[in-house]
Amino acid sequence: MIGIVDATIHAGNFSLNNFSIEVQRGEYAVLMGQTGCGKTSILEAICGLRKIHSGKIYIQGTDVTNFPPGDRNLGYVPQDLALFPMLTVQKHLEFAMKIRKVASSIIADRTRYMSDVLGIDHLLSRRVQGLSGGESQRVALGRALAFEPSVLLLDEPLSALDEKTREEMQSLLLTIKQTTGVTTLHVTHNAKEAESLADRHFRIENGSIVS
Amino acid sequence: MSPSESSPRSVQLVPRRRSDAPFFIVMGGISACFVLLIVLLVAADLAFTSFAEFRSALAKPEIQAAFRLTLLSCTVAALLSVFIATPLGYLLSRYRFPGRFVIDTIVDIPIVLPPLVLGLSLLILFHLPIGSRGWELESWLRDEVGFQVTYRWPAVILAQFTVACAFAVRTMGVTFDQINPRAEHVARTLGCSRAQAFLRIALPQASRGMIAAFTIAWARALGEFGPILVFAGATRMRTEVLSTSVFLELSVGQLDAAVAVSLLMVCMAVVVLLVLRWLGTGLTT
Amino acid sequence: MKRFWIVFLALFVAVAAMVYQLAVTDSAASTKGGSPITMFCAASNQAVIEAIVADYKSEFDREVYINYGPSQGLLSQIEVSKTGDVFLPADDSYLKLAREKGLVREILPAAEMHAVIAVKRGNPKSIRSFDDLLRRDVRVVQANPDAAAIGKISRAALSKRELWKSIDEATAAYRGTVTEVANDIQVGSADAGIVYDAILHDYPDLAFIKIPELESAKSKVAVGIIAGSKNAKASLHFARYVTAQDRGMKQYLRRGFQTQSEEVWNDVPELNLFAGSMLRPAIEETIVEFEQREGVVVNRVYNGCGILVAQMKAGQHPDAYFACDNEFMSQVTDLFQPPVAVSNNELVILVQKGNPHNIASLRDLGREGIRVGIGHEKQCAMGWITQNTLREGGIEKEVMANVTVQSPTGDMLVNQMRTGSLDAAVAYLSNAAGSAEFLDAIQITGIKCSTATQPWAVARDSKFPNTAGRLFDCLTSPHSKEVFAAEGFQWQYDTLESKASE
Numbered sequence: 002m003i004g005i006v007d008a009t010i011h012a013g014n015f016s017l018n019n020f021s022i023e024v025q026r027g028e029y030a031v032l033m034g035q036t037g038c039g040k041t042s043i044l045e046a047i048c049g050l051r052k053i054h055s056g057k058i059y060i061q062g063t064d065v066t067n068f069p070p071g072d073r074n075l076g077y078v079p080q081d082l083a084l085f086p087m088l089t090v091q092k093h094l095e096f097a098m099k100i101r102k103v104a105s106s107i108i109a110d111r112t113r114y115m116s117d118v119l120g121i122d123h124l125l126s127r128r129v130q131g132l133s134g135g136e137s138q139r140v141a142l143g144r145a146l147a148f149e150p151s152v153l154l155l156d157e158p159l160s161a162l163d164e165k166t167r168e169e170m171q172s173l174l175l176t177i178k179q180t181t182g183v184t185t186l187h188v189t190h191n192a193k194e195a196e197s198l199a200d201r202h203f204r205i206e207n208g209s210i211v212s
Numbered sequence: 213m214s215p216s217e218s219s220p221r222s223v224q225l226v227p228r229r230r231s232d233a234p235f236f237i238v239m240g241g242i243s244a245c246f247v248l249l250i251v252l253l254v255a256a257d258l259a260f261t262s263f264a265e266f267r268s269a270l271a272k273p274e275i276q277a278a279f280r281l282t283l284l285s286c287t288v289a290a291l292l293s294v295f296i297a298t299p300l301g302y303l304l305s306r307y308r309f310p311g312r313f314v315i316d317t318i319v320d321i322p323i324v325l326p327p328l329v330l331g332l333s334l335l336i337l338f339h340l341p342i343g344s345r346g347w348e349l350e351s352w353l354r355d356e357v358g359f360q361v362t363y364r365w366p367a368v369i370l371a372q373f374t375v376a377c378a379f380a381v382r383t384m385g386v387t388f389d390q391i392n393p394r395a396e397h398v399a400r401t402l403g404c405s406r407a408q409a410f411l412r413i414a415l416p417q418a419s420r421g422m423i424a425a426f427t428i429a430w431a432r433a434l435g436e437f438g439p440i441l442v443f444a445g446a447t448r449m450r451t452e453v454l455s456t457s458v459f460l461e462l463s464v465g466q467l468d469a470a471v472a473v474s475l476l477m478v479c480m481a482v483v484v485l486l487v488l489r490w491l492g493t494g495l496t497t
Numbered sequence: 498m499k500r501f502w503i504v505f506l507a508l509f510v511a512v513a514a515m516v517y518q519l520a521v522t523d524s525a526a527s528t529k530g531g532s533p534i535t536m537f538c539a540a541s542n543q544a545v546i547e548a549i550v551a552d553y554k555s556e557f558d559r560e561v562y563i564n565y566g567p568s569q570g571l572l573s574q575i576e577v578s579k580t581g582d583v584f585l586p587a588d589d590s591y592l593k594l595a596r597e598k599g600l601v602r603e604i605l606p607a608a609e610m611h612a613v614i615a616v617k618r619g620n621p622k623s624i625r626s627f628d629d630l631l632r633r634d635v636r637v638v639q640a641n642p643d644a645a646a647i648g649k650i651s652r653a654a655l656s657k658r659e660l661w662k663s664i665d666e667a668t669a670a671y672r673g674t675v676t677e678v679a680n681d682i683q684v685g686s687a688d689a690g691i692v693y694d695a696i697l698h699d700y701p702d703l704a705f706i707k708i709p710e711l712e713s714a715k716s717k718v719a720v721g722i723i724a725g726s727k728n729a730k731a732s733l734h735f736a737r738y739v740t741a742q743d744r745g746m747k748q749y750l751r752r753g754f755q756t757q758s759e760e761v762w763n764d765v766p767e768l769n770l771f772a773g774s775m776l777r778p779a780i781e782e783t784i785v786e787f788e789q790r791e792g793v794v795v796n797r798v799y800n801g802c803g804i805l806v807a808q809m810k811a812g813q814h815p816d817a818y819f820a821c822d823n824e825f826m827s828q829v830t831d832l833f834q835p836p837v838a839v840s841n842n843e844l845v846i847l848v849q850k851g852n853p854h855n856i857a858s859l860r861d862l863g864r865e866g867i868r869v870g871i872g873h874e875k876q877c878a879m880g881w882i883t884q885n886t887l888r889e890g891g892i893e894k895e896v897m898a899n900v901t902v903q904s905p906t907g908d909m910l911v912n913q914m915r916t917g918s919l920d921a922a923v924a925y926l927s928n929a930a931g932s933a934e935f936l937d938a939i940q941i942t943g944i945k946c947s948t949a950t951q952p953w954a955v956a957r958d959s960k961f962p963n964t965a966g967r968l969f970d971c972l973t974s975p976h977s978k979e980v981f982a983a984e985g986f987q988w989q990y991d992t993l994e995s996k997a998s999e
Contacts, residue, residue, distance in 0.1 A: 050397050071403040083394035087416045097402035144402070280522075284515045291512050339577050350578070362578050363535065363564070365519045415501060445574075447535070447562040450523065463540050463565060463676045467684070 002026045003047060003152055003186055008056030012042040019056070022186075022203060026061075026151075029178050029185045031195040034205035040188040041080065043205075044154045047186070048077050061151050071100075075152040076145030076183075080160070082137050084129040090116075090140050091125040097148035115147045118180065119173065135166040139173070146181065153177075153185045159194055171197055254478060261471045269472035274448045275457055279476070281365065282453040286433040289372035293380040293429035294422055301384025301425075302410065306393060322378035330374055331439030338362055367444035368451050372436045376429035383428055387421025388414065420492050427488045434481060454480075532728050533560035534735050535580065537571040539587035539646060540674035541610070541692075542718065544699045545752050546585065549745045553738055561735065567645040567674045575600055579725045582732040585739075587646035587675070587693065588716040601721040603733065603967050605740045608754035610693040612651050612714035613705040615682050620704060622688050627660065627710045630689055636669045638678050638687040646716055647675045651691045654714035679703060698752040717757065718749075730792040738762060740963065761960045767794045768961055768968065771809070773821030773878060774799040774906040775842060775925050776951060779984045780819065780972055787971045793964060801877030801905035816959040817968070821878035822949040833954035839973065841987040844879070844886060844947040845929055846939040847914055847922045854920055859887065859941055862921055863895030870913055870922040876905035878949055883923045886947040911936070925949070930985035950989065 003024040010017045017039050024030040034040050045051035047058060049070035057066045065073050076097075085093060094112045116122040119139040124132065129140060138158060145153060158174070159167045175198065178185065187198060195202055269275060303309075304316055322330060338350040338361055354360045361367050395417075396409040404412065437455040444451040446460055454477050461470040538546050543565050550561045564571065568586035572595055575581055584601060586592060587610070595601040616624050622635055630637050642648030648671070655661040669687065672678050678690040679700050693716065697703050720736040722729060739745035741762030749756055772780065777799045784795050798805070798815070802825035809815070809829050818833060820826040826836050848856050854867060862869050872880030880903060887893040902919065904910050907928035913919045914936055929938035941947050953972070955965045971977060973990050981988055 045397075048397070048401050050400070069405070070397070070400040071405060073401070075401060077398055077401040079394050079398060081392070081394060083392055083398050085395055085399075085413055096399070100403040100408065144398075148402070281519070284519050288512055288515050288519075291508060335574075335577055339579070363580065365523055411501065442574075445564040446566070447564050449560075450562045460565065462680060463543065463674060467680070 002028075002059070002061060002184055003030075004057075004059035004062075005043070005047065006057045006059070008046065008058065009054045010039065010042050010046055010051065011054060012039060012051070017042070017205075021056075024184055024186055024201065026184055027182045028200045029187065029198055030201045030203060031199035032186060032188045032203045032205065033190060033192070033195060034188075035190060039205060041156055044077070044156050044186070044188060047073075047152075047154060048075065049073055073152075074150050075154060076148075076150040077154045078141045078145050078156065078158055080156040082141040084137060084140060084144075086128075086130060088129065089125070090121060090127055090129060090132075090143075093129065093140050093144040094125075094147045096144060101148065103148070111147050111149070115143045118176065119143050133166075134162050135169065138162065138166075138170060142173075142177070146177065146183065149181070149183075151184060153183045155185065155187045157189055158187070159189070159191065174198055254475075257471050257475050257478075261468050261475070265468045266472045266475065269461075269469040270476065272469070274452060275454075275469075275473060275476075277449050278452040278454050278457045278473075281368065281451075282434065282455075282480075285365065285368045285372060285453060286430050289369050289376050289433040290380075290426050290429035292369075292373050293377040293433075294384075294426050296377055297380035297384045297425055297429075298415070298418070298422060300381050301386075302388050302414065304381070304385050305388035306396075319378055319381050322375045323382070327375065327436065327438035328442060331371060331442030334367070334371060334374070334439065334443040335362065362443065363445040363447065363451060365444075365451060368440055368453060371439035371443050372433035374439070375436060376432045379432050380425040380429040383425040384418070384421060387418050387425070390421075391417045423488055423492045427485065430484060430488075431481065434477065434484075531557075531559045532731060533562055534582045534728060534731055536561055536563045536583040536585065536735075537575060537581055537723075538563050538565055538585045539568045539571065539718075540565050540676045541587045541647065541696050542585060543676065544696070545748050545754070546739075548748045549739055552744065552748070553735060557734075557738075559731065559735070567640070569644045569646075569649075570673075572600075575723060581723045582726040582728055583736055584721040584723055585718065586721075587718060588650060589719040590649070591646065592719050592721040595721060600724055602724050602729075603722045603736070603970070605720045605722075605736050605963055605967075606757045607718045607720055607740045608695075608746070608749045608756050608758075610695045610716045610718060610754055611707075612647060612654070612691055612711045612716075613694045613697075613707050614689055614711075615679060615692045615697060615700075615703050615705050616689050617682060617685075618702050618704045620706070624689050624706060627664075627708050631663055631667045635667075635689055636687045637664070637667055638670045638672055638681045638690045639664075639668050640675045640678050640691070641671045641673060645674050647678075647691060647693055650714045650716055651711060654711055657713070658710055660710060695749075695752055695754045718754070729790050733791045734764075737766070737964070758963060760963045763961070765792060765794060766961045766964055767796060768817070768965060769796045769798070769815040770817050770819065770968075771798050771800075771805045771815040772819040773802045773805070773825075773951065774908060775821055775879065775927050776819055778927065778931055779840075779981045779986060780977070782980065783971055783974075783977045784968070787968055791964070791967070795968065801873070801879075803873070803876040803878070803881070804905060814956055814958065816961055817953065817955050817965045819951065819953045819972075821951060822882060823952055824881060825878050826952045826954060832958075833956055836952035836954035837969075838950050838952050838989045840951045840981050840989050842925045842927050842949045842951065842985070843987075844882060844923055844941055844949070845926050846941060847911070847924050847929055847932075847936050848939060849914070849917075849920070850935050850937055852937055852939070856921055856939060858939070859890050859896065859923075859944075860892055862899060862923075863892055864899075867899050868901045868918070868920045869896060869899045870902045870904065870910045870919040871900055872907065872910070872924070873903040873905050876903075877907075879907055879923075879925060880905075882947060882949055886923075886941065886944050889944045889946060926985040930983070951986075 005022045007019050007021055009019060032040055042051055046053050049068060057064055059065065060073050060075065091112065094115055095108050098108045098111065116125060119142060121136065121139050121143060124136060129137065132140065159170055162170060171194065189195065304312065339348055341348055350362050391414055396413050399409040399413045400406065435455065437459065440453060440456060446452060446456045448460065452460065454473055457473045458470045461473060546563065550563065553561060568588060568591045571584065571586065572591055575584060576598065584592065584595065589604065592601055592604050614624060624630065624635060629635060640648040642652040652661055655664060672681065675692050675696060679692050679696060681687040682690050683700055683702055694705055697705055720739055722732050722736060726732050740758040741760055742758060744762040746756045746758055784797060788795055802821045806825050806828050809832060814832060818826065846856060846859065846862065848854065856862065871883045874880040874884045887896050902913060907924035910922040910924050911928050911932050914922055926938060929936055953969055955962055959965055978988050
């Protein structure tokens with residue numbers, strides 16, 4: 002699960018004061034709001050990449066407010082994907098597991114499984130430069146999910162895609178939701194995505210409201 | 213029919229008289245002036261000396277010793293510069309810490325200061341008596357550590373390093389500015405510590421920048437003269453680098469030898485620049 | 498990731514290897530043929546010193562590292578870093594300045610240079626006089642008077658004639674060193690400049706003009722040993738080589754310098770010193786220190802002055818003579834340069850400790866039963882002065898009746914006093930000073946000539962006059978002065994400032 006309790010964030014020239022969110026285990030939550038009103042900052046706070054000035058953050062029921070990002074067991078897909086330019090697709094999938102010193106046989110299994118689900122096994126040996134928008138998106142998802150985190154954070158994953166690719170991605174996200182059951186917080190400004198994917202809806206308006 | 217009532221589609225298509233030629237001529241002309249100046253300088257040097265003089269100047273043991281010292285000291289200074297500039301550039305680029313502006317300005321000082329001031333400051337630093345006993349850095353190093361700096365080769369490297377590193381930090385700062393910090397953030401969420409994110413994600417992307425920083429540092433070290441003269445002296449066979457050789461040959465009226473050494477330095481610079489450029493392009497494939 | 502560490506390690510090893518290379522060649526230079534010497538040399542002397550150093554290296558296989566620059570700039574470097582062994586400015590005024598600051602010890606004179614006007618060969622602008630320099634169409638460059646010696650002396654010479662202002666205004670540019678001035682004229686960016694005549698040896702395209710206004714602008718080139726040098730012996734060895742007539746000075750002559758030094762080269766010079774034996778306790782230690790510092794040998798012959806003078810008259814010529822009294826120096830003045838008075842020693846009456854015979858004056862020496870010892874009149878100054886003193890006091894006959902022994906030296910009298918074979922002796926205060934545990938000294942009052950004055954002189958035909966001069970500097974140093982005082986001498990020699998005769 003994901004929980005934010007009574008947190009305050011200062012970001013740039015605005016701040017979010019004393020807001021709370023709770024996403025139950027296995028739920029797919031969508032957070033909506035205008036661009037620039039702090040959606041990315043909330044995700045960064047959950048990741049541990051941005052300091053919160055008060056309040057607490059919970060993941061899987063544990064208070065992770067003071068944990069470093071690497072110990073929070075979450076997968077993060079930023080808006081610009083931020084792929085690793087020098088690594089191959091395969092290396093992207095293996096990355097988190099290699100850092101955690103997972104056994105190589107397990108790495109090989111999970112990589113195979115992930116590339117299968119995401120449909121990128123034909124790209125495994127390619128460098129990430131030169132991939133299409135959709136392919137890059139899949140690689141980013143694979144990187145975030147390959148080590149089986151309990152939480153998945155998506156920042157506007159479908160905004161930069163064309164019509165057809167967006168539909169493919171939406172069904173892919175549904176598949177992931179069903180196969181892995183990972184707790185997901187999906188941030189977007191597009192209402193249509195919210196409709197098809199969300200179990201719960203949140204909206205930012207000087208705090209959060211369940212809608 | 214008045215023109216305003218006629219349909220826009222019926223205008224006759226005629227290319228306007230203007231061509232792009234004047235643009236290229238002017239831009240090219242301005243650029244060519246500088247290129248021409250450099251070419252003329254080198255050509256003048258070539259015309260002043262002859263190949264025989266060039267050969268005999270290079271055969272002098274002092275020049276050969278200076279050549280060797282120059283190669284070694286410039287390379288060491290440049291490597292040290294990159295080694296220091298990379299973490300420093302990373303810190304300045306990524307983190308907004310209190311006093312960042314001050315550090316940034318301090319790092320820029322060697323770029324702005326006249327080189328002689330740097331050399332003099334180094335000399336004073338090593339010989340400043342501190343405290344009632346008159347403790348001096350130089351005496352301590354010489355007597356306790358057994359490592360003399362002033363007027364020896366470490367002084368040459370230190371003088372070169374002080375300026376070269378400042379340029380290298382600038383370059384590395386810009387390099388890291390251009391690398392997406394988000395990739396490191398993602399790496400950290402995937403389990404990397406800050407160190408791992410730096411080493412695995414940021415550094416490999418910075419390799420071209422590091423080569424550029426090394427090039428700039430090496431070039432700056434090669435051209436260094438003032439600080440070396442004041443801090444390391446111009447002792448033949450000991451702290452003479454090629455830039456000092458030109459000065460020394462000039463001061464005995466040996467203009468031929470001075471020009472010969474100058475041409476040697478031009479050749480060295482060209483070779484090193486080419487090698488580094490080739491290395492740099494090789495990495496992007 | 499692995500690739501990064503491999504590259505990093507490779508670069509680290511490369512840096513270590515390069516640093517090692519640098520360190521090895523640097524220290525290799527210092528072990529071959531003895532420790533190297535570091536020299537600060539004025540730009541004007543670069544050509545001649547390089548020639549001398551080449552000769553020196555081939556003869557003695559010792560490395561000499563040279564820093565070139567303008568004289569004042571070099572002095573500043575020495576002042577800040579307090580390192581280095583030898584300093585050779587273009588003008589000895591810088592050495593005197595350095596000595597006052599305690600930066601330089603010994604100074605060895607070398608050569609002389611004169612200030613002249615340099616022009617391109619053929620004198621295209623027809624410059625013949627000082628006024629020609631002020632012409633509009635003549636571009637004049639000079640060396641900076643505050644940095645270079647040539648600038649300093651020409652400014653001094655011209656200021657005395659009230660001509661400095663006009664040439665200052667006419668000067669197009671000031672350069673750092675005298676060679677830069679010559680370069681400018683050679684290249685053609687200047688028409689005339691003030692340089693040293695000696696450097697023009699290396700500029701075949703230039704000629705020089707002598708003008709009366711610069712007549713007094715002369716520089717004495719001298720070599721100074723830096724006080725902080727860790728290698729005084731090697732430095733002095735090299736400095737002596739540079740200033741030796743048959744070594745370094747040959748190169749100087751060849752290049753148009755006027756030489757000043759009269760010293761002849763020797764790897765380990767041997768000086769012969771004749772000194773009155775009473776001087777031994779005062780000078781022996783100083784001489785040994787001098788020997789060690791300079792790496793020379795000083796053969797000391799201590800004896801009664803009468804004996805020494807006889808030897809000199811018989812044909813033995815020492816390099817220097819430190820006499821017990823002016824009287825004996827005057828007997829050999831033709832052999833020496835004008836002597837200098839160094840110290841005084843007065844005669845005293847030596848008695849056994851406690852003065853058992855109650856001797857209070859010279860008169861008492863004439864009493865019945867007193868055995869007296871005095872110096873031999875002919876053999877030593879002490880004896881001669883004693884005779885004069887007795888004569889002055891009018892007691893010559895009485896005292897001479899009691900004289901049982903006449904020795905050539907005061908030491909012998911002291912020994913005889915110790916063995917008890919004498920009751921009293923007339924000797925020097927310095928003899929008493931050395932035996933205060935068992936002798937007392939009674940002052941002789943009222944007789945002026947009972948005081949001896951010790952003069953020093955260097956031989957006219959000495960092969961090592963400069964080295965002898967440096968020995969004299971050592972003997973007249975403050976430390977030596979203290980030793981003399983402790984031995985009972987009175988100091989006579991005035992300090993450096995009042996020595997106007999140099």
